[in-house]
Amino acid sequence: MENKGNKYMNPYLAGLLLGVVLLASFYLTGRGLGASGAMKSVVVSGVDKVSHDYAENSHFYSKYISNDQKPLRSWLVLEVFGVLIGGFISGALSGRLNLKLEKSPKITNRKRIWMAIIGGALFGFGSQLGRGCTSGAALSGMAVMSLAGYVTMMAIFGTAFALAYFFRKNWI
Amino acid sequence: MGPIIPLFEISEEINLLIAFLIGIGFGFALEQAGFSSSRKLAGMFYGYDITVLKVFFTAAIVAMLGLLFMNYMGMIDMSIVYVNEYYMASAIIGGVIMGAGFIIGGFCPGTSVCAAAIGKIDAMYFIGGSLIGILIFGQTYPLWEKLYNAQYLGSLKLSDSLGIKDGILGLLVIVAAILMFWLGELAEKRFKREDISKEI
Amino acid sequence: MKARFILSLILVSLGLVAAILPQKKNSSIELDAQQLLNEIQQENHLISTDEMANALINNDPEYQLIDLRSETEYKQYSLPGSINIPFEKLFDAEWAPYIDQIARKNVFYSNGTTLSSEAWMLTKQRGFKNNYILQGGLNEWYTTIIEPEVPASINGEEAINDYEARLGAKQFFTGAGAVNNASANTDAKKPVARKKKKMVAGGCS
Structure with missing residues (x-):
């Protein structure tokens, strides 16, 4: 099973690398990293396409639509597009490119897929309410010492730990 | 003085290009760390793999220390940086x-x-x-x-709400992270799951 | 194990250094004390009463006189074309387009120069550009423009030329052609606002 190619980087070294990227982002652009914001842009532009008037009148969508700017041409969308490319490059270099559904052998593929969709939906919902996900709110927020960052981080990891027992079959 | 793009009014195109490049770095670091594997990520909550904790806190500390020192050396105007x-x-x-x-x-x-x-x-x-x-x-x-x-x-800011200097909070976060790394590595030994580690 | 110990030690010592270093606040637009001192020594921020009188006579649109005294004092007497921004209201939002702008030279004046110097310092520290002080204030205006002193003949030709110019100016400001203050300040247009310090949008929003 194990081949030499798919070893991961030492986690502390990877953390250092990630920290340097984050620092560069702050130094160059004054903002940290993000991910869920880009997904929101996709949703907003989708809704906008289906019905512009509806999006315009909604308190939520209208915040992200302005006449001179297309939601898909935003900083975060480009950044997440980069994540896609960067992840692919890394996977290619380390020989980890292959279509695979990762799950515990104790559950069926169908269950894993449903769990992924439900988990994604919860994360998507929560990231909107909490104004950012693990990257935008927790990681970037912690680096600038924002209270919101630390609170969000503790809420995310605390809940995940608290619920871990009930979902153990999914993973182990 | 940084942050470069908002201060020097660099064009939107360059800004987006930099977003893309930063994204590549971000994606590369995440994938190299093993964050592309859900069972590795979940390992954090069962103790068999605490990569998430290590990477997450190392990155936060590196960026935080970097910002603290950059600020001290007058390289960045923190009042512009988004909090x-x-x-x-x-x-x-x-x-x-x-x-x-x-x-x-x-x-x-x-x-x-x-x-x-x-x-x-x-x-x-x-x-x-x-x-x-x-x-x-x-x-x-x-x-x-x-x-x-x-x-x-x-x-x-957390430091302001606690009424302490940014640097002191930085030190506290570092000490807390090292303690967590240490506990986490003990957990990794105790809850070791060779069967899973081999697959992810 | 040893590597971990060393790395922890390095991190903690970096943290210690960060904790010991004094907290600094950088600002890309605010000036520090030394820079202010240099500016003051160069005296580029002073506009002489002669220069100002000349500009007013020529209707030079580049200058905007700003009277920092109280409204009552302003109503009693003010320089033509000036607007009244009482000192304590200097940073009211209402006046921001006037004092924080790039289009014109603002010339602060008060009776002496105490108020105008303070106003200049405060605006300078905030990074506002194009603000100046009327040298000597209204007192000097009076002794140089309104009641100019006759120079002694030993002062040379230049002083006599100045005197003659001042006499002309006096005629302009006190004679029948004197501009009506009340009407002059109504058409003081709002200048172009200076570009605001940009805030970065961030997070996932």
């Missing part, structure tokens, strides 16, 4: 919902994109789920609007 706005209720409730999503789905938005890039099918479904979740939030926004905007405390 997340704190709405107490929505930050906590949003965080709790995200935590549930994390343990059920096995990813967070950033890692799901990175995992999808190397062909993880579960990550692709997770992204689909996220879009649905955001759409649900958007459609039901009037229900949450009050909660979303409640208890606004501004761009508050």
Whole structure:
């Protein structure tokens, strides 16, 4: 099973690398990293396409639509597009490119897929309410010492730990 | 003095190009760390693999220390750098919902994109789920609007709310992280799962 | 194990250094004390009463006189074309487009120069550009423009030329052609606002 190619980087070294990227982002652009914001842009532009008037009148969508700017041409969308490319490059270099559904052998593929969709939906919902996900709110927020960052981080990891027992079959 | 782009009014095109390059670095680091594997990420919560803790806190510390020293050397105007706005209720409730999503789905938005890039099918479904979740939030926004905007405390820093210097908070975070690394590595030995580690 | 110990030690010592270093606040637009001192020594921020009188006579649109005294004092007497921004209201939002702008030279004046110097310092520290002080204030205006002193003949030709110019100016400001203050300040247009310090949008929003 194990081949030499798919070893991961030492986690502390990877953390250092990630920290340097984050620092560069702050130094160059004054903002940290993000991910869920880009997904929101996709949703907003989708809704906008289906019905512009509806999006315009909604308190939520209208915040992200302005006449001179297309939601898909935003900083975060480009950044997440980069994540896609960067992840692919890394996977290619380390020989980890292959279509695979990762799950515990104790559950069926169908269950894993449903769990992924439900988990994604919860994360998507929560990231909107909490104004950012693990990257935008927790990681970037912690680096600038924002209270919101630390609170969000503790809420995310605390809940995940608290619920871990009930979902153990999914993973182990 | 930084941050470069807002201060020197660099064009939007260059800004987007830099976003793309930073994204590549971000994705590369996440994938190299192993954040493209949901069972590796979930390992954090069962103790068999605490990569998440190590990478996450190392990165936060590196960036935090970097900003502290850059600020001291006059290389960055921290008053321009974005500090997340704190709405107490929505930050906590949003965080709790995200935590549930994390343990059920096995990813967070950033890692799901990175995992999808190397062909993880579960990550692709997770992204689909996220879009649905955001759409649900958007459609039901009037229900949450009050909660979303409640208890606004501004761009508050933890150091200010504790009444300590930024540097002292930095030291405390470092000490806390090292303790967690140490405990986490003990946990990794105690809850070792060779069968899983081999597969991910 | 040893590597971990060394790395922890390095991190903690970096943290210690960060904790010991004094907290600094950088600002890309605010000036520090030394820079202010240099500016003051160069005296580029002073506009002489002669220069100002000349500009007013020529209707030079580049200058905007700003009277920092109280409204009552302003109503009793003010320089033509000036607007009244009482000192304590200097940073009211209402006046921001006037004092924080790039289009014109603002010339602060008060009776002496105490108020105008303070106003200049405060605006300078905030990074506002194009603000100046009328040298000597209204007192000097009076002794140089309104009641100019006759120079002694030993002062040379230049002083006599100045004197003649001042006599002309006096005629302009006190004679029948004197501009009506009240009407002059109504058409003081709002200048172009200076570009605001940009805030970065961030997080996932």
